[in-house]
Amino acid sequence: MDKLIRFIDIYIPVTACNLKCHYCYIAKSNRRGVEAPELEYSAEHIGRALSKERLGGTVLFNMCGWGETMLMPALTDITREILAQGHYVWIVTNGLITKRFDEMMNYPKEYLERLAFKFSFHYLELKRINKMELFFETIEKVKQAGCSFTIELTSCDELEPYIKEMKELVRSKARADLHVTIPRDGGQKHYPLMSRHTLEEYKNIWSGFNSDMFDFKMSVWGQKRTEFCYAGSWTGLLNISNGEFKACYSSALRQNIFKNIKKPINFVPIGKHCKMAHCHNSHSFLALGNIPEIKSCNYGRIRNRSCDDGTEWLNPRMKEFMSQRLCDNNKQESPLQKFRSEIYYQSITKSRKLVRKLKGLE
Numbered sequence: 001m002d003k004l005i006r007f008i009d010i011y012i013p014v015t016a017c018n019l020k021c022h023y024c025y026i027a028k029s030n031r032r033g034v035e036a037p038e039l040e041y042s043a044e045h046i047g048r049a050l051s052k053e054r055l056g057g058t059v060l061f062n063m064c065g066w067g068e069t070m071l072m073p074a075l076t077d078i079t080r081e082i083l084a085q086g087h088y089v090w091i092v093t094n095g096l097i098t099k100r101f102d103e104m105m106n107y108p109k110e111y112l113e114r115l116a117f118k119f120s121f122h123y124l125e126l127k128r129i130n131k132m133e134l135f136f137e138t139i140e141k142v143k144q145a146g147c148s149f150t151i152e153l154t155s156c157d158e159l160e161p162y163i164k165e166m167k168e169l170v171r172s173k174a175r176a177d178l179h180v181t182i183p184r185d186g187g188q189k190h191y192p193l194m195s196r197h198t199l200e201e202y203k204n205i206w207s208g209f210n211s212d213m214f215d216f217k218m219s220v221w222g223q224k225r226t227e228f229c230y231a232g233s234w235t236g237l238l239n240i241s242n243g244e245f246k247a248c249y250s251s252a253l254r255q256n257i258f259k260n261i262k263k264p265i266n267f268v269p270i271g272k273h274c275k276m277a278h279c280h281n282s283h284s285f286l287a288l289g290n291i292p293e294i295k296s297c298n299y300g301r302i303r304n305r306s307c308d309d310g311t312e313w314l315n316p317r318m319k320e321f322m323s324q325r326l327c328d329n330n331k332q333e334s335p336l337q338k339f340r341s342e343i344y345y346q347s348i349t350k351s352r353k354l355v356r357k358l359k360g361l362e
């Protein structure tokens with residue numbers, strides 16, 4: 001069994017999209033546009049920078065753009081190079097860029113076992129542009145190729161009248177219920193719930209999907225985290241266009257991990273320095289065990305579904321890998337190590353503030 005050592009969320013700098021979803025916070029903030037951004041490094045270089053040796057073991061990667069991830073042509077080569085290193089990769093997609101899927105389905109079979117797709121189910125858009133059949137054909141295509149997948153719905157107010165018909169459709173096509181995620185208002189500082197309902201009303205409306213993802217996210221939604229978080233050590237955010245790696249959304253520590261690939265990566269936990277009002281992507285970071293005290297879920301359950309024909313959305317290898325927790329596979333810090341990390345983080349935060357002040361940014 002491959003041991004899960006880290007989780008890295010890769011930002012793909014695509015802001016263009018082939019859909020126009022009303023809940024899209026990128027479109028709302030007028031940031032739509034770039035389809036094929038310039039990358040500073042080749043796919044081969046990126047693969048070498050992310051070797052198991054450098055990262056300390058087998059890593060679960062998640063690749064996501066602000067627009068449609070699969071619109072970036074270089075994605076096929078980059079994904080192949082990361083899989084060639086022996087890692088596991090998820091790609092977030094709306095499932096409609098057929099060309100990219102066809103390219104990826106030509107990977108060696110063993111790579112496909114470690115590749116998975118998170119299909120975002122944009123119901124109203126799929127109906128509007130008449131692409132519902134194509135969406136489910138793509139899911140069937142990746143399933144037949146041996147990849148894993150999940151289907152996820154952004155449960156916004158506009159979709160309330162369609163709950164019954166969406167359920168029936170997905171059950172008939174993918175043999176299980178959708179997973180459900182919570183829409184956030186990315187235009188507002190603290191990423192609040194994007195809904196006209198109270199949190200309690202909203203929960204009652206959308207809990208009928210029995211989605212582990214929804215239940216777990218709801219259980220921690222809006223809660224400020226004050227525990228010691230291992231983001232930066234066990235998880236991180238990576239910008240694929242320039243190699244900038246940071247611990248998490250509010251991290252002061254940034255390093256370029258592509259520039260000199262012989263240089264070790266500084267994996268320092270953010271500890272108690274999370275500045276976010278709540279962990280809005282808790283379904284990955286917290287379900288994977290970044291805060292060891294939070295034990296109620298695992299990432300495998302958040303993505304998988306058992307189907308009524310006996311199959312599952314995750315293949316056995318992916319399921320086994322994703323059901324591990326980072327806190328079980330990594331050593332936790334001693335009180336002294338935590339103190340050292342704390343001092344280090346404080347000094348980084350202070351010097352970053354000073355630099356910003358000198359540049360007139362604060």
Ligand code: SF4
Nearest residue numbers: 225229248274279285
């Ligand atoms: S609590 Fe969540 S948002 Fe905050 S640092 Fe940890 S993983 Fe990141």
